[in-house]
Amino acid sequence: MKLLVTAFWGLLSLLAPYGLAQTSAWHFPPTVQAGTAFSVLTSGSGPATLYVVGLGDALQRSVQLGQSIAFGSEDLRNAGHYVALLIAGTETQSAQFDVVASTQPAGLSFIAKPSRLPVNQVNGLSGVVYVLDAFRNLLVEPQRVTFELSDPSGATQSRVATTRNGVAWVKMNSATKAGASQFRASSGDTRVQRAVLNVPGEPCTVKMNSHGAGKRIVLETDPLRDCNGNAVPDGTIVTFTEVYGGQQTTVDVPLKRGVARTELLARSRAVISVASGVVVGNEIRVSGGQ
Amino acid sequence: MMKPNRTNWLRAACPILLAGLLVGADRPSVDLAIANTEGSRAVEKQTQNSVVRDYLAAWHAMGRAMAQNQPELLDAFFVGAAKDKLEETVRAQQNLGIQSAYQEQSHHLQIVFYSPEGLSIQLLDDVEYDVVIGKQGKTLGTQHVRTRYVAVLTPTESKWKVRIFQGGS
């Protein structure tokens, strides 16, 4: 493929006009704002063709030398570096210019992560904002961005950051109370909001109780809560282990309605323990049993 | 910002030289610096390598797309606004019957931001390249360009893709 491209351009070059000269002047502004109208003065006379090519757009226009070339607000909207060629017969004039983003924020790419995190995490939540103009160009000039995080209890944390190369970011603490937080970012008149779910942390303790049911022993935990008093969600796995006479029995039980419940065979001198994740709970010693 | 047209001699002298210039189009000189990212996430060596590799590959893909007017060549390395804008440019070139060839000469890259959650990384690229504009078998003009690009890349399943790609910054 590289050879094809090379050959193509080699052929183009063979056919290219030789000995081009710049005989007339034109005055292209070095910088224009995206989506704004501007004009370029030319000198000389006669018809010419203007080409404006960059990685954001490509334009061609027939012009009369000696007159102004007018660009409308619709013409160049994508920020970038552009090359302009003005070709009249065998003469070519060239210029380079930059289209820069407009100064007014019109869109925010707001990445709030994670969208679900345990309560009470210091700097556990990050917010990153890329500030864009109405044409999805990055505003590289510094902009003020306000981040606000309101937690389920109604309290709000607020931070202000200034963009650098178009990006601003903060780290925030998660709420102490489980539930949904609203995480907002705003710059100028533009505001974007994300939802963040604060979930309970590790169970603070795991405590089980037992009562006999014939040859079986019924085990049930107290409702599991984290160290901030939030109920540990259903589905969390609690492991019951019964050790007896060189053998053991284990059951992984999901919390349902806040508690984990199972039945094990009551074996004489068995020791039953309970754990959830890395949190180890109490033990029960079976005195009678089978 | 007016720059002298310094490549007339090249066009006039020998088309083979231009062909040779473009042969080396995928081997620009590259250097990388890690700017002070002000407490944002540290950039691991593996991440640096893969970001630079994918960014340069994106330039190469962009060059082929612009030279051949094939927007689908962008799919593998661009995403979001960057992809949309480059595709628009290729379509505009198709409509006008022009092509543009980008021959990179050097990239001076700086990683200036790596987001805390690892979902975006920002590069500044002081790039130098020649752009050759052609139409219907004729070279319209060649320009040597020195400019700064700001690029934001985001991770996908297999590689980093360019999401913001903006020159003249």
Place this chain on the structure above:
Amino acid sequence: MKTRGGGILALILAIATLGLITIGTIWPNQSASANPDSRATLVSGDSSAQDAVNGLLQKIGRHDWSAAYSGLANKADFSEVEFASDLTGNYGSLRTYALLDGFDVHPLRASADEAQFRANMRWASVVGTFEDSRDLKVVRKGDHWQVAWPLMKEARVPPQVIPVNYLRWDVINRGPQDDWGTQDVEAPHVRIVAMHPVDRGGGVVILGELLNEDVVPAFVTVKAALLGANGSTLATEDSFDKISHLLLPKQVSPFRIDFRNVRLSQVDSVHIQPSASLVSASADPVIGIESQKLNPVPDSSLTGELLNQSGQVVNVAHVIGTFYDGNGQIVWVADTYPSRALLPQTPVPFSIALPADVSSKVASYHVMTTTYRSGHAQ
């Protein structure tokens, strides 16, 4: 010269073959190992007790239940359907889709009218080979022998209602549109809580444990890279079947990653990359793992029984054991798949084989199960 040498070799081989055939005919071996290929015609008669056993097993290998059943000495005791179910299992278990890969038959005792053999059948399934060993009584009836099949009837679950508070997670993702920054559901947060590389069998084995510390179920994998002294990657592998890929909230899975052809002495560091994605899952069924017991060498293993405490049939269960030494460090991770389905409230035995050298180090262990139901995984 070459032609002449080849001719001599062919002659020697022909003589040796004829000799071996003669020896085998005159002094047949009392034990046999066979492949139950449908084209195999090693044994077709029942003129000896061994022939009868081999013939029966070959019919079983061909899934020719009718022919196998019709030749049984005790076919009056059960139906052909029960006979086939004994071998293939019910409820879509591993047995249902397994093929008889081979068998060994060993004589236990013999008299003029009765003999007993131990038949070890090797069944090939999607998760590897499992063995089914049966002691077969063979009786003479006139001039031929017939096998009395020791039918193992699968337990029947009595009609009942088992109340279950059903708990399930469903996931709705944001869709294919590319709207950067717009939130998607967060991937589950998982964490490696233990990791230990060991040198074993000329390779490196990474043993570890992974915790789902989130409040949602996670589909997990662990990828490991062994790095050399200069930072180069020596090898990369991922946990394949020595892990429970589905982790419920706060559940821990062991993992084992085997690297062959890399020595631990070559390894400078290990890069472990766990990954987790959010999946729809159910918290049921709950499986009790009862009567877990370590058995010493020579049959070093961990045995126990799975008890399905829910009301749903589990087609396939994967049992993974984590074994720790006296310091609480993982010394081995091994697994097994019981070949039968888990019926509600019905114990199903399992056995996890342990290497003899590991067995002596084990001070404690933890066993977990992953279950699969038709159209579901848990």
